[in-house]
Amino acid sequence: MGSKIFSEGVGLLMETEKKKDKINEELARMYEESISEIKEGQILKGKIVQISEKEVLIDIGYKSEGSIFKSEMSEAEKxxxxxEIDVLLEAKENDMGMVVLSHEKAKRVKSWQNIVENQKEGDVIEGKIFRKVRGGFMVDIGMQAFLPASLSMMQEFGGADNLVGKRLEFKIVKINIPRKNIVLSRKEIVEERRRGEKRAILERLNKGDLVKGVVRNITDFGAFIDIGGGITGLLHITDxxxxxxxxPGEVVSIGDEVEVKVLDFDKTSMKVSLGLKQQTPNPWENIAGKYPEGSVITGKVVNIMPYGIFVELEKGVEGLVHISEFSWSKEYSHPAEKFQVGDSVKAVVLRTDAKNQKLSLGIKQMEKDPWGKVEQRYKVGGRIKGRINVVTDYGAFVELEKGVEGLVHVSDLSWTKRVTHPKDILKKGTEIETIILNVDEQNRRIALGVKQLTQDxxxxxxxxxxxxxxxxxKVTNITNFGIFVELESDLEGLLHISEIDLAPGGRIEDLYKIGDAIKVKIIHIDGVQKKIALSAKGLEEEAPGEKDRPVIEEEGESH
Known part of the structure; x- marks a missing residue:
């Protein structure tokens, strides 16, 4: 009986062991199947089982754990x-028999999948700039993305170094699926924000408003003022x-804070015109009351031009003294002959034009006009002496008194003599006697004559x-159209080429020389035009050129 019981117990024990082995085999088979399903490159859920100073130990349900450096985790301290965290299985086993895991790569893969599935080019995404690289910056948007420097708007933060570490919004400008990279931009976001700020400010802006701003740039024609909200207005040099x-640098400098008046603005183009001088009264208001015509002013020469000088009467008010208003008597070729910038001058106000902000001044009006009542002092027909001031090709100007000149025209020098140029008989600075032919006080002209001193x-x-x-x-001049012949002192006639017996192809110069005596016949005389026409045809005379030919002697000489 006892042996039977023992035998049954041993059999039961053996059956139990067999069942346990079978269960173990089943568990082993199931484990092997489970771990065989885990593949390298797969993203898994892992449980933190231990945290050391530098590493985190992760259990992914595999036969061994894996470790990840804390430096790979953005918020390891938490x-x-x-x-549980996401990890990417890089290798099932390393040299130490542990799985190789990466938390960072798992984040990248999941982020890339999320972006491809849920984002497109042109969408806005948030990220953190974590590193400066060649040509731009790397941005953490759950994966690494590239931000080109040209699209970073780094000037907003004062440069590239100040941009690193900033969490900002970006626009996706390029998703390259084959290469798994993304290009970002801040330019569109910043510009759109600025446009919104500009529109908001322009909606509140009114002409005549006083606004404060900072001088950002200075050019030859004005200064650009930042009045906030991304709006830069132009302060023109004339304002x-x-x-x-x-x-413009005489008034403002870069960086200056200034208060300016809004003169005009365009909401569409977002252009703003600003003024500084408009904050003070216009000095041209009531200009005619302050400087009535005929009044005497004292001012300073501030500019010299070829046509005159500009005189400052007060700040913002200048008048022009034209070069013709310098003197009654002296003519100037350039104002610099008489004035320099900074000279103090007295002048008479001639005309005021408040609308066009113009003042005409005169300096010569400070003295008495010498042409006043000149017709009473100089009667037509009267004889007068004067000094020759200027000799021109058409005559000579003779000073009769200071500020008053008369003109002796070349045609009024001699009744009979042909005058090629007045300087042949008149010299500057010499005294000459003349007769007054005409006086025109209104046009300031006096005509004088010399030949009228003698009878016609x-x-x-x-x-x-x-x-x-x-x-x-006597031959006095030879031209291509004939010869001038002196008949007596200061009386000449013209022997035209058609009235000379010339051989075919012959030249006048071959027949006659200046100073040669010549026999001529009067064919016409014009007392009005004062001309005598001569002819040499049919007149026999000694062959020209012979030394013993007769020559008319000058008056006072003997034969």
Missing amino acids: LKVGD MSWGRISN PWDEIIKKYEPDTVCEG
């Missing part, structure tokens, strides 16, 4: 044992001061030199 300035001799000349009269003369 982790605790038992927390800086009522007075004359040659450069042409009545006697016409009687003396009747047509067909043959006489001898």
